[in-house]
Amino acid sequence: xxxxxxxxxxxxxxxxxxxxxxxxxxxxxxxxxxxxxxxxxxxxxxxxxxxxxxxxxxxxxxxxxxxxxxxxxxxxxxxxxxxxxxxxxxxxxxxxxxxxxxxxxxxxxxxxxxxxxxxxxxxxxxxxxxxxxxxxxxxxxxxxxxxxxxxxxxxxxxxxxxxxxxxxxxxxxxxxxxxxxxxxxxxxxxxxxxxxxxxxxxxxxxxxxxxxxxxxxxxxxxxxxxxxxxxxxxxxxxxxxxxxxxxxxxxxxxxxxxxxxxxxxxxxxxxxxxxxxxxxxx
Amino acid sequence: xxxxxxxxxxxxxxxxxxxxxxxxxxxxxxxxxxxxxxxxxxxxxxxxxxxxxxxxxxxxxxxxxxxxxxxxxxxxxxxxxxxxxxxxxxxxxxxxxxxxxxxxxxxxxxxxxxxxxxxxxxxxxxxxxxxxxxxxxxxxxxxxxxxxxxxxxxxxxxxxxxxxxxxxxxxxxxxxxxxxxxxxxxxxxxxxxxxxxxxxxxxxxxxxxxxxxxxxxxxxxxxxxxxxxxxxxxxxxxxxxxxxxxxxxxxxxxxxxxxxxxxxxxxxxxxxxxxxxxxxxxxxxxxxxxxxxxxxxxxxxxxxxxxxxxxxxxxx
Numbered sequence: 001x002x003x004x005x006x007x008x009x010x011x012x013x014x015x016x017x018x019x020x021x022x023x024x025x026x027x028x029x030x031x032x033x034x035x036x037x038x039x040x041x042x043x044x045x046x047x048x049x050x051x052x053x054x055x056x057x058x059x060x061x062x063x064x065x066x067x068x069x070x071x072x073x074x075x076x077x078x079x080x081x082x083x084x085x086x087x088x089x090x091x092x093x094x095x096x097x098x099x100x101x102x103x104x105x106x107x108x109x110x111x112x113x114x115x116x117x118x119x120x121x122x123x124x125x126x127x128x129x130x131x132x133x134x135x136x137x138x139x140x141x142x143x144x145x146x147x148x149x150x151x152x153x154x155x156x157x158x159x160x161x162x163x164x165x166x167x168x169x170x171x172x173x174x175x176x177x178x179x180x181x182x183x184x185x186x187x188x189x190x191x192x193x194x195x196x197x198x199x200x201x202x203x204x205x206x207x208x209x210x211x212x213x214x215x216x217x218x219x220x221x222x223x224x225x226x227x228x229x230x231x232x233x234x235x236x237x238x239x240x241x242x243x244x245x246x247x248x249x250x251x252x253x254x255x256x257x258x259x260x261x262x263x264x265x266x267x268x269x270x271x272x273x274x275x276x277x278x279x280x281x282x
Numbered sequence: 283x284x285x286x287x288x289x290x291x292x293x294x295x296x297x298x299x300x301x302x303x304x305x306x307x308x309x310x311x312x313x314x315x316x317x318x319x320x321x322x323x324x325x326x327x328x329x330x331x332x333x334x335x336x337x338x339x340x341x342x343x344x345x346x347x348x349x350x351x352x353x354x355x356x357x358x359x360x361x362x363x364x365x366x367x368x369x370x371x372x373x374x375x376x377x378x379x380x381x382x383x384x385x386x387x388x389x390x391x392x393x394x395x396x397x398x399x400x401x402x403x404x405x406x407x408x409x410x411x412x413x414x415x416x417x418x419x420x421x422x423x424x425x426x427x428x429x430x431x432x433x434x435x436x437x438x439x440x441x442x443x444x445x446x447x448x449x450x451x452x453x454x455x456x457x458x459x460x461x462x463x464x465x466x467x468x469x470x471x472x473x474x475x476x477x478x479x480x481x482x483x484x485x486x487x488x489x490x491x492x493x494x495x496x497x498x499x500x501x502x503x504x505x506x507x508x509x510x511x512x513x514x515x516x517x518x519x520x521x522x523x524x525x526x527x528x529x530x531x532x533x534x535x536x537x538x539x540x541x542x543x544x545x546x547x548x549x550x551x552x553x554x555x556x557x558x559x560x561x562x563x564x565x566x567x568x569x570x571x572x573x574x575x576x577x578x579x580x581x582x583x584x585x586x587x588x589x590x591x592x593x594x595x596x597x598x
Contacts, residue, residue, distance in 0.1 A: 118378075124344070127348075128350060132355040135313070
């Protein structure tokens with residue numbers, strides 16, 4: 001039987017947890033919350049070529065991960081969509097690995113076009129890439145992902161102002177609105193107010209994906225966003241997710257933002273996530 | 283007496299503007315970004331002739347650097363332009379992560395560097411930028427000495443694959459290098475031959491060093507003045523060949539002593555040929571408002587100070 005796209009989220013979450021557990025470091029919570037987004041993007045939405053990987057990506061849709069700490073979900077989905085071998089996931093955060101703690105181009109990992117980790121920079125890079133595509137007459141799109149906490153960085157709003165004012169309408173930026181950041185909920189740390197209204201005020205066409213952990217809802221939302229491109233405004237998707245989604249004791253809290261599960265916790269978590277497509281060999 | 287004559291004072295930033303315009307006409311891959319200082323950076327001619335390849339970002343330098351990294355797609359060669367302070371200190375992390383670490387072919391072009399910015403004062407007179415940039419792995423760092431060399435360097439860096447920091451300034455200064463001389467990254471130019479002392483200078487202080495060499499010559503001291511316009515990679519071969527002959531070194535630059543050209547040369551000499559050395563540079567202080575000439579004198583960077591440094595090093 002041909003694997004279904006619906007088999008992927010559970011397997012990707014297993015990858016995330018096993019990768020983070022193996023080195024007892026990394027960021028599982030945000031990765032699990034954005035699993036459906038990554039699966040939808042790489043297995044349904046993006047017009048892309050995984051191999052051979054082209055850094056320039058002319059003639060392809062591009063994705064820039066701005067909140068680079070959710071590298072586990074990025075790596076899992078890149079591997080499972082053919083950018084590099086699934087087996088390489090076992091090298092995550094280990095010495096001499098291409099799978100650095102935060103994504104980099106420096107080690108030559110296919111699929112990564114910019115280093116990220118220091119927050120707030122990816123939107124500017126994506127705006128530049130979107131402008132480069134227009135200059136080259138390439139009608140493919142540029143996608144980004146940002147954390148809601150990341151929006152506290154000032155550079156995001158420099159880029160948002162530019163993209164709205166200069167009508168960068170081949171750009172779709174998704175905000176992972178999980179309401180959590182490392183120190184606590186965004187409401188406790190720095191209340192974000194109405195994120196959609198903020199982007200709208202900067203000249204963006206704003207929409208919501210209310211069920212950000214429902215794969216089909218995310219696919220449908222991204223299609224709606226694509227339909228809005230080319231109309232003089234960049235597109236902002238406020239995507240409502242639950243950090244740590246998929247494992248009952250990890251969901252909906254900031255606790256698992258940057259904490260690895262213990263042996264017992266890993267066993268308990270994996271028991272909730274069917275091995276649909278086969279684990280990478282440890 | 284040195285053979286160089288001032289062919290008419292010009293600002294180095296205009297050399298950048300002229301080089302960028304020529305690049306616009308000769309290389310369709312060159313694009314330019316500016317954060318609301320198009321006139322000050324002399325980028326207006328490029329912007330007017332190539333509006334589709336010019337990106338006005340507004341007063342948003344961090345965004346400009348990130349955007350430049352993204353614009354490299356398809357082999358585009360982005361040149362960013364703003365004051366040196368806003369080109370480096372303000373956006374250090376953006377350059378570090380999105381440009382240098384990501385290996386993006388971005389040219390960071392910085393005007394109004396150093397004390398000779400003058401009346402605007404210390405908020406704008408960055409004296410740490412060369413240190414900041416040379417510490418970044420893979421970053422090439424260039425501080426040309428006059429209009430002609432700045433224009434030539436601007437044209438050359440478009441051919442270099444990798445991030446470059448190009449530093450220049452605001453005031454009109456002597457223009458004395460040949461107009462038709464292609465710029466070679468990493469090649470220091472021996473401007474005068476002399477066996478008593480090596481004077482390594484860059485930027486606006488190369489002319490001061492030549493003036494100092496004249497004064498020394500009249501006192502029977504023969505100085506070898508070398509224009510170290512590329513700070514990184516450093517031309518070790520030219521340095522050691524000269525020092526082998528002179529055994530004495532003075533460095534001169536419009537920068538903090540920490541992190542500047544003198545610091546690079548001291549490191550090279552310490553490793554390869556320990557040599558008595560004096561540094562003409564700003565010594566752990568901020569600048570202030572004043573005319574460029576007043577500031578160079580007050581902070582000990584003019585020709586008279588270079589002469590004094592040579593006298594000191596000759597007694598060691």
